[in-house]
Amino acid sequence: MVNDSLTLKIQRIEKSRINQVDWDNLPFGRVFSDHMLVMDYENGEWNEPEIVPFAPLSLHPATSAIHYGQSVFEGMKANKDEDGNVLIFRPDLNAKRFIESCERMCMPTIPEDVYTELIKRTVDLDRDWIPNKEGYSLYIRPYMFAIDDFIGIKPSDKYKFVIFTCPVGSYYSEPVNVKIEEHYTRAASGGVGRAKTAGNYAASLYPAKLAKEEGFHQLIWTDAAEHKYIEESGTMNVVFEIDGKLVTPAEDVDTILKGVTKRSVVEIAKHWGVEVEERKVSVEEVVEALREGRVTDAFGAGTAATIATIAKIGFRGELFELPSVESRVLSNKVKAYLTDLKAGRVEDEMGWLVKF
Numbered sequence: 001m002v003n004d005s006l007t008l009k010i011q012r013i014e015k016s017r018i019n020q021v022d023w024d025n026l027p028f029g030r031v032f033s034d035h036m037l038v039m040d041y042e043n044g045e046w047n048e049p050e051i052v053p054f055a056p057l058s059l060h061p062a063t064s065a066i067h068y069g070q071s072v073f074e075g076m077k078a079n080k081d082e083d084g085n086v087l088i089f090r091p092d093l094n095a096k097r098f099i100e101s102c103e104r105m106c107m108p109t110i111p112e113d114v115y116t117e118l119i120k121r122t123v124d125l126d127r128d129w130i131p132n133k134e135g136y137s138l139y140i141r142p143y144m145f146a147i148d149d150f151i152g153i154k155p156s157d158k159y160k161f162v163i164f165t166c167p168v169g170s171y172y173s174e175p176v177n178v179k180i181e182e183h184y185t186r187a188a189s190g191g192v193g194r195a196k197t198a199g200n201y202a203a204s205l206y207p208a209k210l211a212k213e214e215g216f217h218q219l220i221w222t223d224a225a226e227h228k229y230i231e232e233s234g235t236m237n238v239v240f241e242i243d244g245k246l247v248t249p250a251e252d253v254d255t256i257l258k259g260v261t262k263r264s265v266v267e268i269a270k271h272w273g274v275e276v277e278e279r280k281v282s283v284e285e286v287v288e289a290l291r292e293g294r295v296t297d298a299f300g301a302g303t304a305a306t307i308a309t310i311a312k313i314g315f316r317g318e319l320f321e322l323p324s325v326e327s328r329v330l331s332n333k334v335k336a337y338l339t340d341l342k343a344g345r346v347e348d349e350m351g352w353l354v355k356f
């Protein structure tokens with residue numbers, strides 16, 4: 001059930017675009033549902049939220065987020081169970097991360113329960129846009145940005161919060177090849193690497209472009225100080241299976257995004273009795289294990305990427321090929337479990353789903 005106590009204006013679309021969607025050919029992030037939620041912050045408080053037809057936003061040319069980067073966003077997914085109930089995966093963790101990002105970027109926050117309710121209301125109105133096909137979901141994109149029309153460096157006084165949704169297929173359509181990056185840096189300690197802020201993604205584009213020219217889909221970032229430790233992959237966190245243990249960089253640093261999918265993988269694996277090590281993971285140990293054939297699985301974990309098999313890892317001109325996708329027992333099992341859980345086909349033992 002959605003909570004009736006939150007007041008919200010709704011302006012419905014006159015004619016839905018849903019019949020124009022090619023449901024068998026859904027690229028990631030290019031098809032948008034009928035409505036979006038908009039809520040403005042001014043004079044120290046949030047105005048009443050409003051759901052309106054999905055349409056371009058009109059912005060002042062001096063909108064401060066465009067110049068100075070006060071902008072944060074989130075991503076989560078909704079699916080339907082066989083009875084037509086909507087299931088949203090771990091919005092509580094998502095809300096907490098959104099709040100942390102806002103605080104780091106000097107932006108106002110939205111209480112966790114209000115954030116979740118706004119997500120539910122937006123998804124509920126466009127619930128027909130949730131794809132019914134295996135491997136497809138409704139991607140939910142909440143974001144906030146500074147809207148002062150002012151040239152100068154200071155936290156904005158006014159902000160816009162928006163939620164829109166899009167039916168999506170896979171972010172990666174094939175197993176990914178990643179390169180361990182030792183020159184460019186995603187985030188330095190003390191910086192904004194833990195925040196889901198737009199600039200982190202902009203900063204990764206140039207190094208990722210160079211890696212693409214070498215045939216890689218993505219980078220594995222290393223720490224800014226020494227380039228000795230694995231951090232994350234930008235679009236997803238990274239997890240290795242080495243000597244039968246799951247090994248992944250700990251998130252007790254301020255340079256890695258706290259991944260909801262990664263957290264879920266760690267919790268599921270532990271629940272299944274798999275040994276998990278969340279700690280500093282050195283490039284040296286991963287490369288040594290790759291050379292010795294002790295890396296039996298490697299994958300990215302992210303909301304958009306879900307569980308993305310890593311096929312090849314590049315390091316200093318060497319290319320390490322990992323075992324075949326079919327042989328990846330753990331990541332295949334986790335992926336299947338998460339897919340079933342999100343579609344309501346297995347019991348939600350951990351209480352991760354919000355259902356309405």
Ligand code: COI
Nearest residue numbers: 075076235302303304305
């Ligand atoms: C997500 O996983 O939700 C992200 O925001 C990452 C981006 C590659 C779409």
